[in-house]
Amino acid sequence: MSQPLIRPSDGELAILRVLWSHGLSTVREVHDELLKEREMGYTTVLKLMQIMVEKGLVTRDESSRTHVYQAAQGEESTQSCLLNDLLQKAFEGSAKSLVVRALSNTKSNDAELDEIQAYLDLLKARKP
Amino acid sequence: MSQPLIRPSDGELAILRVLWSHGLSTVREVHDELLKEREMGYTTVLKLMQIMVEKGLVTRDESSRTHVYQAAQGEESTQSCLLNDLLQKAFEGSAKSLVVRALSNTKSNDAELDEIQAYLDLLKARKP
DNA sequence: GTGAAATTACGAAGCTCTTCGTTGACAACT
DNA sequence: AGTTGTCAACGAAGAGCTTCGTAATTTCAC
Numbered sequence: 001m002s003q004p005l006i007r008p009s010d011g012e013l014a015i016l017r018v019l020w021s022h023g024l025s026t027v028r029e030v031h032d033e034l035l036k037e038r039e040m041g042y043t044t045v046l047k048l049m050q051i052m053v054e055k056g057l058v059t060r061d062e063s064s065r066t067h068v069y070q071a072a073q074g075e076e077s078t079q080s081c082l083l084n085d086l087l088q089k090a091f092e093g094s095a096k097s098l099v100v101r102a103l104s105n106t107k108s109n110d111a112e113l114d115e116i117q118a119y120l121d122l123l124k125a126r127k128p
Numbered sequence: 129m130s131q132p133l134i135r136p137s138d139g140e141l142a143i144l145r146v147l148w149s150h151g152l153s154t155v156r157e158v159h160d161e162l163l164k165e166r167e168m169g170y171t172t173v174l175k176l177m178q179i180m181v182e183k184g185l186v187t188r189d190e191s192s193r194t195h196v197y198q199a200a201q202g203e204e205s206t207q208s209c210l211l212n213d214l215l216q217k218a219f220e221g222s223a224k225s226l227v228v229r230a231l232s233n234t235k236s237n238d239a240e241l242d243e244i245q246a247y248l249d250l251l252k253a254r255k256p
Numbered sequence: 257g258t259g260a261a262a263t264t265a266c267g268a269a270g271c272t273c274t275t276c277g278t279t280g281a282c283a284a285c286t
Numbered sequence: 287a288g289t290t291g292t293c294a295a296c297g298a299a300g301a302g303c304t305t306c307g308t309a310a311t312t313t314c315a316c
Binding site: 090101 | 138141142145204206207208210211212214215217218219220222223224225226227228229230231232233234236238240241243244245247248251252
Binding site for chain 3: 066
């Protein structure tokens with residue numbers, strides 16, 4: 001029941017971000033959203049999304065003239081997929097190294113650290 | 129004094145891994161090492177490493193006939209670079225999300241969890 | 257109905273990454 | 287000196303990603 005889980009390219013990921021936060025969207029809606037970040041043509045986005053249909057990254061409702069797109073895999077699954085990939089290729093599979101590097105990288109505020117601590121406690125409690 | 133920090137491709141990263149763990153290496157040494165993981169031609173590795181010289185990912189000592197290569201940027205810097213990139217593109221810049229996802233992804237053992245806890249304590253202590 | 261606007265479809269071009277065959281230079285051995 | 291083996295250099299080819307121009311189709315306003 002687990003899909004193949006495709007690793008999206010950078011451009012595809014940008015589109016998926018929009019679909020995740022906006023839900024069902026047309027090409028125009030996605031394009032308008034992406035324009036806020038950087039300049040790009042409408043047909044560029046269209047072409048990318050058509051390819052993503054073929055790959056199975058998104059699904060498409062063609063019943064009306066303006067097609068409506070939807071992300072085919074969840075945000076969390078995709079994050080896991082990309083993270084696992086990086087883990088193997090750059091951290092020799094050591095989740096600890098990755099987490100430590102991520103923490104040292106960015107200045108997390110206290111609230112964030114507390115949330116991480118809470119999750120860590122949860123993991124520890126589950127292993128008595 | 130901080131270099132531009134180039135984001136290496138997958139193939140380049142595989143070569144960097146060898147250079148990081150083995151130090152100064154010839155193309156043949158890198159190729160032999162990579163062969164343990166997957167099949168690939170000698171000239172393929174050579175070509176990649178030549179391109180990496182042009183990009184500044186590695187440096188090369190050409191004084192003897194068989195050139196000797198060396199990684200130009202450290203393993204930690206490169207990890208940070210790749211991690212930051214993923215952070216922006218897939219986690220909306222939230223280090224907390226990334227860390228939580230990484231932790232939930234892999235079954236870390238107690239020792240690893242303890243090490244992460246220790247690092248977390250360090251960060252907290254630094255912010256009173 | 258006709259013209260304008262929006263949308264999809266198509267194809268091509270440029271780029272990077274990856275792969276490898278061939279060639280020419282150099283070295284070592286006989 | 288000639289043969290053999292190793293190496294760097296080069297070019298080319300194929301794949302994937304990104305970009306966009308153009309054409310074809312549908313819809314809508316008038």
